[in-house]
Amino acid sequence: MAFPDNLPCEAILDSIADGVFTVDLEWTITSFNRAATQITGIARQDAVGQKCWEVLRSSLCDGSCALETCLRDATSISNKSIFIIRPDGSKVPISISAAPLHNHQGECIGGVETFRDLSAIQVMRQEMEQRYTFEDIVGKSEALSKIFRILPQVAQSPSSVLLTGESGTGKELFARALHNLSPRRQGPLVVVNCGALPEHLLESELFGYKAGAFTDAKKDKPGRFQLADGGTLFLDEIGDLPLALQVKLLRVLQEKQVEPLGAVAPVPTDVRIIAATNRDLEHLVREGRFREDLFYRLNVAQLRLPPLRERQEDIPLLANHFIRRFNLLQGKEVQGISEDALATLIRHDFPGNIRELENILEYSFILCSSGFIQLEHLPEKFHPQEASSPNTNAPMTMEEVKVQAARQALARNQGKKMAACRELDISKDTLRRLLRQG
Ligand SMILES: Nc1ncnc2c1ncn2[C@@H]1O[C@H](COP(=O)(O)OP(=O)(O)OP(=O)(O)O)[C@@H](O)[C@H]1O
Secondary structure, three states, X not given: OOOOOOOOHHHHHHOOOOEEEEEEOOOEEEEEOHHHHHHHXXXXXXXXXXXXXXXXXXXXXXXXXXXXXXXXHOOOEEEEEXXXXXXXXXXXXXXXXXXXXXXXXXXXXXXXXXXXXXHHHHHHHHXXXXXXXXXXXXXXXXXXXXXXXXXXXXXXXXXXEEEEOOOOOOHHHHHHHHHHOOOOOOOOEEEEEOOOOOHHHHHHHHHEEOOOOOOOXXXXXXXXXXXXXOOEEEEEOHHHOOHHHHHHHHHHHHHOEEOOEXXXXXXXXXXXXXXXXXXXXXXXXXXXXXXXXXXXXXXOEEXXXXXXXXXXXXXXXXXXXXXXXXXXXXXXXXXXXXXXXXXXXXXXXXXXXXXXXXXXHHHHHHHOOEEEEOHHHOOHHHOHHHHHXXXXXXXXXXXXXXXXXXXXXXXXXXXOHXXXXXXHOOOHHHHHHHHHOO
16 A cells, blocks of 8 residues: 555545554554544554554554564455453454555555444444343344244143254253243253163163162162153153153153052153154154154144254354353453454354354364454364365475464463463464464
8 A cells, every 4th residue: 555645644544434553664653543543542642653562452462463464474454353452441342454555666664554443333233132132042043033933832831842953953952941931930840861871771760760670779769750740851862762662751741640660550740841853753753763653742842943054144143142151151351253253154064053153162262362253263174274275184384283283282271372382392472473374
């Protein structure tokens, strides 16, 4: 970028709504427009002539300076989300773009950075998120909104509910919401994973046994049906329930009483069933592996939870939801996710659905403890060079090996740079340089 000499640069810069400042090759601020003052709270005369990092105190100033990257690689950067600290200590989220600055001879004489205040957008985003949150379930896609609309009525009814959807689509979360919105909310919610136990253990887990029913039965053990009395029993992975237990379950649902192993008389039970599966139950019925009568008994109301790839508009909301949750759990101050990292996630097809998104963000929290989650904080498979590499087994250069070692050491040390340096026996500057190459 170069200005013709006859243009009044300062007047032009002051007319721009975005903050703009320029630095020379020594990082001394050479111009600072009016919007820059409005956004940062720093007067022009206090900025010009000072080193940029002393004035701006941004989340990138500790080593991943955007301007430095532009000058070193002769490239430009656009729309990177970061925050700066104003003189009164408040944090302002901004989106920055940076580029090298050249004179008429084409020589690099410094850099220019423009930035936009994202505070208003953040407030709007938070308001939107509140609007699109229902019982801790986040989403604004049409598919989810439809479920939100009927959820209270389904919850109020005494009928069984079948939740279907791929793994990680939120079936357990919806089961909990259904219980919390139901007249049984004061009663217990008991969860059984039908795929997790061998048949004989699952049977005694579900229906319980009496002392002496078999050699190891020293005393009575109430089954989960009894424990859920007056509340809800959530039968997860119902498609994995063995046929013999399907028969027993059907009988319990029809007769509203359970018969613990070794019992002389059945015990009345008042339980509402919510079942979930990631398998195609109708297909299992056709194959004779799931009883048709039980299927109809469970499938009174069915809620199909769509996979995340069918509701990409929920990804930004969910990402911010998990960021807020991890901030609370880990005592961190991550402000959000940068536009390019978010765009990369939106392009991903999430075979593991929302659980996968949650895990990706949890990983990012290892590398990022404040500011915005950037592309380099996402797991390696999302990094540009690997995404575009046709052969992931291609030999690496020595420099690439070092970069990878640096990233892995940082991840192993929960993002603590000094610990990673000690482990690799390198200086902090070397670590910074390697991480910048990522
Ligand atoms: N719409 C949503 N809003 C917020 N969090 C969600 C949403 N959907 C799922 N989650 C979160 O994603 C994770 C996985 O959800 P959950 O365990 O309910 O999925 P599932 O369908 O029961 O998975 P599986 O079939 O593997 O048991 C949980 O941490 C859950 O809280």
